[in-house]
Amino acid sequence: MKNCNRNLSPLQRRSISLIGSMMAICGAFTAIFPRIERNNFLPATYYGIALIAVLPIIGVMVVIARYMSAEKDEYLRHIVVQSILWGFGFVMVIDTYLAYVIEYHSFHVPFFTALNLEIFLITAAIALRIQLGRNR
Amino acid sequence: MKNRLRVLRAERNWSQADLAQRLEVSRQSVNAIETGKFDPSLPLAFRLARLFDTTIESIFIEDSRDPA
Numbered sequence: 001m002k003n004c005n006r007n008l009s010p011l012q013r014r015s016i017s018l019i020g021s022m023m024a025i026c027g028a029f030t031a032i033f034p035r036i037e038r039n040n041f042l043p044a045t046y047y048g049i050a051l052i053a054v055l056p057i058i059g060v061m062v063v064i065a066r067y068m069s070a071e072k073d074e075y076l077r078h079i080v081v082q083s084i085l086w087g088f089g090f091v092m093v094i095d096t097y098l099a100y101v102i103e104y105h106s107f108h109v110p111f112f113t114a115l116n117l118e119i120f121l122i123t124a125a126i127a128l129r130i131q132l133g134r135n136r
Numbered sequence: 137m138k139n140r141l142r143v144l145r146a147e148r149n150w151s152q153a154d155l156a157q158r159l160e161v162s163r164q165s166v167n168a169i170e171t172g173k174f175d176p177s178l179p180l181a182f183r184l185a186r187l188f189d190t191t192i193e194s195i196f197i198e199d200s201r202d203p204a
Contacts, residue, residue, distance in 0.1 A: 075165035
């Protein structure tokens with residue numbers, strides 16, 4: 001999670017590859033699940049699919065928690081926490097905006113909220129990159 | 137918080153990367169501390185003091201703008 005690949009520690013490399021895998025799984029779920037023919041599903045099946053869809057998010061939480069506990073550099077921990085807060089903030093902004101749009105205008109909004117993990121991680125990565133860039 | 141890290145490092149002809157290696161932190165950490173963007177924790181401040189064979193108070197100087 002430093003500014004360029006060659007400077008990454010094994011811990012950072014492993015965490016980034018795991019987070020990338022979770023993002024890919026989440027993206028695949030977003031592409032696959034809406035296409036499933038669901039006319040004959042039992043209600044429990046919907047809950048099951050929804051639970052499967054959140055597994056990559058739980059996975060990312062575990063990866064980040066393990067990274068934070070294993071990272072010895074307190075400055076890097078500090079900027080990773082700040083970047084995560086930016087990520088959460090941006091996701092909340094988008095979700096709140098979409099919730100109001102749906103509530104007041106009943107617009108059909110694309111499946112954006114299922115991409116919360118991607119939005120969160122991309123925002124956090126950009127925030128991390130900016131902070132590292134400001135402190136070369 | 138101001139600090140004399142850059143001066144102490146220059147006296148020993150150490151680069152930021154050298155100091156980072158000795159402290160087992162990233163070079164960005166050393167830069168952030170030197171420029172006052174990041175205040176180190178007490179354990180890291182003690183490690184710095186030990187490395188430069190001095191006291192924490194002689195490395196870090198309280199800025200009048202710092203909150204009491």
